[in-house]
Amino acid sequence: MKFRILINTQKLPILYRHRIISLFKEALKLSDPEYKDFLYDSNTTKPFTFNLFLPKGFTIKKEPLQIDEKFTPEDYPELREMETFYLPENTFLTIWISSTDYRFLISLYNGLQKLKTFNFSSDDTMLVNGEKLTWEIKKVFAIEDRVVMSRKVLLKTCSPVLIEKSINGKKKPVLFTDDDFEKELNFVMDKILKSLRGYGLKEPLSFKVAVDPKNRKPLAKSQKVKHTLKEFREKTGLPYMTLTVNRGMFQIEGDPEDINYMLKIGIGNRTGQGFGMVEVVG
Numbered sequence: 368m369k370f371r372i373l374i375n376t377q378k379l380p381i382l383y384r385h386r387i388i389s390l391f392k393e394a395l396k397l398s399d400p401e402y403k404d405f406l407y408d409s410n411t412t413k414p415f416t417f418n419l420f421l422p423k424g425f426t427i428k429k430e431p432l433q434i435d436e437k438f439t440p441e442d443y444p445e446l447r448e449m450e451t452f453y454l455p456e457n458t459f460l461t462i463w464i465s466s467t468d469y470r471f472l473i474s475l476y477n478g479l480q481k482l483k484t485f486n487f488s489s490d491d492t493m494l495v496n497g498e499k500l501t502w503e504i505k506k507v508f509a510i511e512d513r514v515v516m517s518r519k520v521l522l523k524t525c526s527p528v529l530i531e532k533s534i535n536g537k538k539k540p541v542l543f544t545d546d547d548f549e550k551e552l553n554f555v556m557d558k559i560l561k562s563l564r565g566y567g568l569k570e571p572l573s574f575k576v577a578v579d580p581k582n583r584k585p586l587a588k589s590q591k592v593k594h595t596l597k598e599f600r601e602k603t604g605l606p607y608m609t610l611t612v613n614r615g616m617f618q619i620e621g622d623p624e625d626i627n628y629m630l631k632i633g634i635g636n637r638t639g640q641g642f643g644m645v646e647v648v649g
Contacts, residue, residue, distance in 0.1 A: 368511065369465040369509075370463070370472060370476065372504065374502045379419075380493065384419075385597070387419065393482060394478025415638070420460070420461040426452075428451050431449070431496055433497075463644065484501055521618050528543075529643065530613070549573065552634070574620075630646075633645070
């Protein structure tokens with residue numbers, strides 16, 4: 368099942384994923400605090416993925432962003448001109464979220480109904496040009512999942528796909544166009560599925576980047592994404608991380624049960640932080 372959450376706000380800083388996570392935590396705490404603690408007070412694999420969609424006609428300005436009391440534009444020059452998305456009047460942000468866990472979805476839904484508004488900012492955190500932002504939760508829709516029957520599907524990214532592998536203790540991004548992407552994709556998804564459902568992939572996945580039928584060029588590209596988490600800032604002393612991610616269209620072939628499961632939880636690493644949401648093309 369998927370939820371579509373409509374959010375009323377005027378603007379959005381480029382560092383937003385961690386605040387959506389906080390929104391989920393706050394909603395779960397209101398409706399099912401025991402489940403919220405289970406999900407977030409441990410290294411539990413998150414059984415969901417999400418994507419934020421901006422309305423047409425948004426504009427971008429560069430403005431100072433204060434992440435918290437330690438990471439301010441005064442102390443960190445890179446925070447002095449951060450991208451801010453401005454929404455046209457009478458439009459909404461849309462958060463899409465999907466999951467295999469009905470307890471998570473129902474608890475989130477009930478919590479959002481109680482919450483109504485969410486403080487994106489506080490007195491000293493996530494201030495855009497010195498201004499505090501508040502989100503108004505306008506409406507939450509439940510949408511049934513599309514069930515895939517075929518062994519081979521064409522997918523496109525809604526939120527970027529992140530695959531990382533460790534080399535000498537450091538994480539290196541793996542791109543759609545890399546020769547070892549299929550291998551690393553299988554490794555990551557097998558591990559995630561084992562954690563969530565008790566067994567891994569029923570059979571290996573076959574991966575192929577889609578190509579433009581006119582010029583035969585790959586319909587895929589890499590992208591740099593700014594992202595932050597409190598734990599990252601405390602560990603590194605940096606305001607945010609820059610991740611190299613994948614966008615585009617690709618073909619997956621495998622067991623339909625595996626494919627349908629991945630459509631609900633996302634593909635790749637950090638799906639619970641807003642990466643890896645995909646949808647079927649056509």
